[in-house]
Amino acid sequence: MALFAVIGLGSFGSTIATQLVSLNHDVIGIDNNKRNVESISDQITHAVIADATDEHVLRELNIQNCEAVVVAIGEDIEASILCVLHLKNMGMNKIWAKAKSKAHHMILTHLGVSKIIHPEEDMGTRVAQSLSYPMVSRYMGLEDNHFIVKIEIKASLKGERFNHLMGNIPAIKTILHKRGKEILYNIDPNLILQEGDILVVEGELEPLRKLSARFK
Numbered sequence: 476m477a478l479f480a481v482i483g484l485g486s487f488g489s490t491i492a493t494q495l496v497s498l499n500h501d502v503i504g505i506d507n508n509k510r511n512v513e514s515i516s517d518q519i520t521h522a523v524i525a526d527a528t529d530e531h532v533l534r535e536l537n538i539q540n541c542e543a544v545v546v547a548i549g550e551d552i553e554a555s556i557l558c559v560l561h562l563k564n565m566g567m568n569k570i571w572a573k574a575k576s577k578a579h580h581m582i583l584t585h586l587g588v589s590k591i592i593h594p595e596e597d598m599g600t601r602v603a604q605s606l607s608y609p610m611v612s613r614y615m616g617l618e619d620n621h622f623i624v625k626i627e628i629k630a631s632l633k634g635e636r637f638n639h640l641m642g643n644i645p646a647i648k649t650i651l652h653k654r655g656k657e658i659l660y661n662i663d664p665n666l667i668l669q670e671g672d673i674l675v676v677e678g679e680l681e682p683l684r685k686l687s688a689r690f691k
Contacts, residue, residue: 476499476500476501477500477501477543478500478540478542479495479502480504480505480543480544481502481503481545482527482548482558483527483546483548483573484505484508484522485506485547487547487549487573487594488545488547488548489504489511489514489515491545492518492519493515495519496518502521503519503520503523503536503541506524507527512524523536527546527548527554527558528554528558529561530564533561533562534565538562538565538567541567543569543571544567544570545573546570546572547573549573550575552575555573555575556579556582559583559586559588560586563587568589569589570588571588571589571590571591571592572588572592573591573592573593573594574592574593580593622677622678622679623650623675623677624678625674625675626673626674626690627671627673628669628672629690632690634668635668636664636665636666637662637663637664637667638665640668641674641686644685646679646681646682647676647677647683647686648676648677649676650675650676652666652673653673653675654671
């Protein structure tokens with residue numbers, strides 16, 4: 476269990492805060508909007524109405540004791556930048572911040588923010604991926620154009636042999652096969668796939684595109 480702070484409790488910040496609590500972490504949520512704070516006060520550890528652009532306020536809330544801080548301030552770019560500056564002055568090293576624009580992103584980069592988040596762009600990418608590759612239920616991008624992809628076997632592929640579906644694309648590595656609660660890491664090439672089976676694979680984008688054609 477760790478202590479996190481989320482500054483800005485709009486829909487984006489609130490989602491982060493409640494998800495962290497669901498993962499058994501303590502969360503301090505801060506917003507200068509009373510309605511935002513009241514709407515989440517019974518779902519997180521501490522919800523505070525406060526001005527995060529005031530360094531004294533942040534120190535009084537002991538934000539410096541947090542494992543990490545998420546600056547989820549949305550529309551007010553100046554407030555976001557001021558908040559990050561204060562956190563850096565307080566010695567906070569792990570700061571994740573939401574960026575509203577390219578200019579905002581550039582400033583946050585120069586301030587040394589650990590990770591910059593573009594929620595709308597990230598969600599847009601996920602939606603596009605889901606539309607383009609309907610067999611993919613989840614994916615994670617790695618460096619060098621590599622992805623880890625979770626594939627769910629649909630009814631149309633029931634009865635297919637694993638090696639027939641996955642063969643002839645050597646650039647793709649199958650990490651595991653899951654059926655119900657059973658997980659296999661060493662997969663029999665002659666395994667008959669069933670509806671609802673899960674395959675987790677890894678590879679570069681182009682081989683994954685070739686694989687996707689087999690699921691249509």
